[in-house]
Amino acid sequence: MAKIIGAIEVDVEKCKGCGVCIPACPTDVILLAKNVNGKGYHYAYMEKPEACIGCTNCAVVCPDGVISVYKVKMAN
Amino acid sequence: MDIKEIIKPENLVYQKTKLMTDAPLSYCPGCGHGTAHRITMEVVEEMGIWEDTIGVAPVGCSVLAYDFMNIDMTQAAHGRAPAVATGIKRTWPEKFVFTYQGDGDLAAIGGNETLHACNRGENIVIIFVNNGIYGMTGGQMAPTTLPGMKSSTSPYGRDIATMGHPLKMTELIAQLPGTYFVTRQAVHTPAAVRKAKKAIRIAFETQREKKGLAFVEIVSNCNSGWKMNPVDANNWMVDNMFPYFPLGDIKVNGELIK
Amino acid sequence: MSEVKLMKGNEAVAEAAILAGVDAYFGYPITPQSEVIEYLMVERPEDRTGMVVLQAESEIAAINMVYGAAGTGKRVMTSSSSPGVSLKQEGISYIAGSELPCVIVNVVRGGPGLGTIQPSQADYFQSTKGGGHGDYRLLVLAPASVQEMADFVDLAFDLAFKYRNPVMILSDGVIGQMMEKITLPAQKPRLSNEEIIERYGDWATTGKPSTRERNIITSLELDPYRQETHNHKLQAKYKKMEENEVRFEAINCEDADYVIVAYGSSARISQKTMQLARAKGHKVGLFRLISLFPFPKNELNKLADTVKGFLAVEMSAGQMIEDVRLAVNGKKPAEHYGRFGGVVHSPEEVLIALEQKIIGG
Structure with missing residues (x-):
């Protein structure tokens, strides 16, 4: 059975830390960082990267379009 | 598997459309404008019409929409976007023309231009972002502010007796024979965004087929104006805005949905 | 081939617009200039040259239709009379601020307020000193005959495109309503879309090809220093008009x-x-x-x-x-x-x- 592994890449400096992506994630991957970016925002990051399924929900709902989504199918 | 092995160009499944510029959006964190901009540009990209699309930006929070959308755009005087779009479309009927307007722009100061562009059945798309408040000027009452809702010019809540009712512009213009597709959407969840994008696609297809005016309302949040954090604002919107401004299609293929 | 005709001043403006190869007219009826749009509607310029004529819902909408179309490099005009021109001032300020060419005809009547439908020249200040908000000028031409009502349309468009500035033809109820024998010019062809893109592609919003950056029509500049620079540019343009366009x-x-x-x-x-x-x-x-x-x-x-x-x-x-x-x-x-x-x-x-x-x- 193929397993899908995903990952997101956040444009940290453009993220405004609104957190809209957090409830959008079905596998609770995302949290806001304790650190801040250059604008002082607590940016989104993958707290549980292993749970990401690359569904794109976070990127679709991100108002600032700062999330890119990647996905690979693992045959095992 | 290492993340670095996943984050490779060949594995990319979603990124911001190239029709959005790299300028940081001037909107507050969590504001729906950014999403509404992006899905509009995604539709234009997917239809392959960006070289033939001309946008009209309003006055309001989205006045700088032309900084973010990587297409030719004209910035209109407050409320006049439908007239500006009419001028463009009538002289370039083969181009795709859309306006992007907020509730103050479209439903208050531009009420007349909106009504008449709709009534003439101009072959344009109107994207109408309704967040029930004036965002740019600092949270004043809008024509769509809910009964009892506080704003800086209704500090004790909107009093219907003296301030009038929230205006359901979308239902109003759906009554006009010139409108062909009228819908109300939202962009607060992934499912809502995908639905809203489909609606915008139908709107641009309506224009391609020269069927009449296509009108997409997007009920959105204004966490700054509502004085909430972005996630709470979205929840408040679901609980309070949606009952007054219910989501869904209002007119499809020129027929009102019963 | 020129043609001699007996016409009203208002009709002459309308016919001259068709003959000048104007792309669109957007207007709203008001006495004493309603003959302009009436004449155009009868003449069906859509059939003659492809010129668009639309009766807008208001003077405000009409001038903003002009703004939209002018921003795409088309030759567009509107006409009105004093109270209607007051309504257009917001749009004219935007057109001046974003440096778009267009022609506005004002067949002046008495004011202030609703005033009277009789002739007047009391819109001189409004026409020559700006009219709307901000530091700007219109190029203003004053016809004194029906012949000039016709002749100034083409001249006004030449000047509007030369300076990318709105040009006003400031007439009055006498000239608009009087009939005289005039000689009409030959038909000028309208520019094709390709010609417009070639001539005005560096600024007009005709759709962004991959070969250029996007064009933006706007009068907004949040940075006051850049807005001041833009104002200097406008003033330099007005100075050039003062040097070259005195008639x-x-x-x-x-x-x-x-x-x-x-x-x-x-x-x-x-x-x-x-x-x-x-x-x-x-x-x-x-x-x-x-x-x-x-x-x-x-x-x-x-x-x-x-x-x-x-x-x-x-x-x-x-x-x-x-x-x-x-x-x-x-x-x-x-x-x-x-x-x-x-x-x-x-x-x-x-x-x-x-x-x-x-x-x-």
């Missing part, structure tokens, strides 16, 4: 002791006054303004060296007189005469004023 007609001014300064229908009336005065032995000349902005200030100042006095004749309580006095700069007396509020002065009334205020004084 006037000096009749019998060479030997004149006294000169009447007038434009539009007041110039027609004053020409008769000049004849009456000459018959009485007064050496009177007529300095007819054709461009109101730019104002022929150098020419009037020079004239002040050789004449004894000026009478500014206009159907207003005294607006153009201020520019006449600025031009004459105290060298010689300059007085005002005019009936207003919709009343048209007679040549005899002007003569009496000339004798009392200038010659006799």
